Amino acid sequence: MRLNGDRYELSGEIDPLYLCNKYGVPLYVYDTSIMERQYKRLSEAFGVPSLKINFACKALNNITVLKFMRSLGAGLDTVSIEEVRLGLAAGFDPHSIIYTPNCVSIEEIELAIEAGVRINIDNISTLEQIGTKHPDLPVCIRINPHIMAGGNSKISTGHIDSKFGISIHQMPHVLRIVDAIGLKIEGVHMHTGSDILDVDVFLEGAEILLKIARHFKHLDYIDFGSGFKVPYKTDDISTDIEELGEKISERFKIFCSKYGHDLTLMFEPGKFLVSEAGFFFAKVNVIKQTTSTVFAGIDSGLNHLIRPMFYNAHHTILNASNPTGKPRIYTVVGYICETDTFGVNRLIPQLHEDDVLCFLNAGAYCFTMSSNYNSRLRPAEVLIHEGKDYLIRKRETMDDLMKNQVDIDIFQEKTKNA
Numbered sequence: 461m462r463l464n465g466d467r468y469e470l471s472g473e474i475d476p477l478y479l480c481n482k483y484g485v486p487l488y489v490y491d492t493s494i495m496e497r498q499y500k501r502l503s504e505a506f507g508v509p510s511l512k513i514n515f516a517c518k519a520l521n522n523i524t525v526l527k528f529m530r531s532l533g534a535g536l537d538t539v540s541i542e543e544v545r546l547g548l549a550a551g552f553d554p555h556s557i558i559y560t561p562n563c564v565s566i567e568e569i570e571l572a573i574e575a576g577v578r579i580n581i582d583n584i585s586t587l588e589q590i591g592t593k594h595p596d597l598p599v600c601i602r603i604n605p606h607i608m609a610g611g612n613s614k615i616s617t618g619h620i621d622s623k624f625g626i627s628i629h630q631m632p633h634v635l636r637i638v639d640a641i642g643l644k645i646e647g648v649h650m651h652t653g654s655d656i657l658d659v660d661v662f663l664e665g666a667e668i669l670l671k672i673a674r675h676f677k678h679l680d681y682i683d684f685g686s687g688f689k690v691p692y693k694t695d696d697i698s699t700d701i702e703e704l705g706e707k708i709s710e711r712f713k714i715f716c717s718k719y720g721h722d723l724t725l726m727f728e729p730g731k732f733l734v735s736e737a738g739f740f741f742a743k744v745n746v747i748k749q750t751t752s753t754v755f756a757g758i759d760s761g762l763n764h765l766i767r768p769m770f771y772n773a774h775h776t777i778l779n780a781s782n783p784t785g786k787p788r789i790y791t792v793v794g795y796i797c798e799t800d801t802f803g804v805n806r807l808i809p810q811l812h813e814d815d816v817l818c819f820l821n822a823g824a825y826c827f828t829m830s831s832n833y834n835s836r837l838r839p840a841e842v843l844i845h846e847g848k849d850y851l852i853r854k855r856e857t858m859d860d861l862m863k864n865q866v867d868i869d870i871f872q873e874k875t876k877n878a
């Protein structure tokens with residue numbers, strides 16, 4: 461969103477307040493031009509013969525967004541059978557979907573196998589069971605390289621106590637199973653967590669993964685997962701994708717020449733592709749001055765955008781109704797009866813009741829983490845593509861809240877003083 465005079469505008473010169481009037485608030489808006497910019501930046505950073513970028517479905521699972529990702533040439537990274545089915549519904553070829561579950565049932569993995577998608581296994585017992593039943597099915601294995609990475613402990617997945625992946629120290633056991641069954645390992649994978657800042661930490665993980673990859677003779681691809689950090693504040697540091705791309709590509713090419721043939725280099729970003737493409741708009745219901753604080757209470761809460769409460773994520777908050785007003789200090793809170801703070805002591809152009817706020821970086825893990833807590837309805841989603849706006853998810857209605865409830869009628873009212 462850029463400032464044009466005293467108004468914000470989205471790409472294609474679309475006025476965000478026009479969208480808020482047309483579709484109502486709270487509202488999620490996604491911009492395909494930003495997704496495309498990020499996709500191109502990532503693909504151009506790597507100079508290897510074969511590169512595949514799989515969009516992490518859990519970041520933003522709207523089927524129209526998935527179709528857009530497919531049109532860019534992306535594959536899809538999925539973590540549940542439901543995400544696999546969304547991907548198929550969006551028209552992805554089963555072979556361009558990779559399924560990386562954790563702690564799911566064998567029955568669910570069987571369903572993914574039936575669907576024909578690539579299977580990524582992250583547990584030895586699962587490898588043994590699936591391998592015995594499907595000895596001819598090439599699979600990928602997820603490694604835990606035991607490096608500490610990621611913005612905080614809730615999103616770091618590669619450390620020693622993590623439940624994700626097969627420990628590098630268990631490789632002898634893995635090899636024993638692979639040899640005994642005659643399994644073909646088509647890929648090795650790691651995903652050490654979201655928000656990796658440091659190119660060197662990434663390379664350290666890559667080095668460990670490549671060392672393990674040497675053991676397998678039938679590889680098709682090596683999947684370095686994700687964790688690319690994007691800026692959430694103006695002065696935030698983000699992963700230097702170009703530097704990372706150059707270093708990984710160089711290392712990968714050396715590996716491939718020693719391995720004997722070219723493999724596909726894979727990544728599976730969520731945040732990097734869609735975080736900055738999303739905008740969340742919500743109205744200020746009340747300005748409440750207490751003894752110590754000026755609260756701006758908005759028409760939303762952790763039910764719509766939980767990242768600030770869930771892992772202290774910082775989302776920049778703008779006043780879309782009064783972009784050039786005099787900045788004042790506010791604590792922005794929601795209407796949920798629970799800790800529901802979006803931001804403390806934020807400098808925001810002076811707010812009035814009914815002003816519309818805009819939360820930046822609302823593309824990844826925002827709508828997909830929303831809920832009906834406090835019996836609230838989920839907002840609509842709108843896509844901006846080539847200067848036009850499209851409704852891509854309807855706002856929920858009371859019927860959606862009621863739809864699966866079974867209203868049984870078995871209670872007699874107790875009459876008083878009977």
Ligand SMILES: *Cc1c(COP(=O)(O)O)cnc(C)c1O
Nearest residue numbers: 516651654686687728729730731
């Ligand atoms: C969540 C997840 C991703 C995406 O992570 P981002 O930080 O959004 O890029 C990639 N791979 C796996 C296996 C994941 O679980």
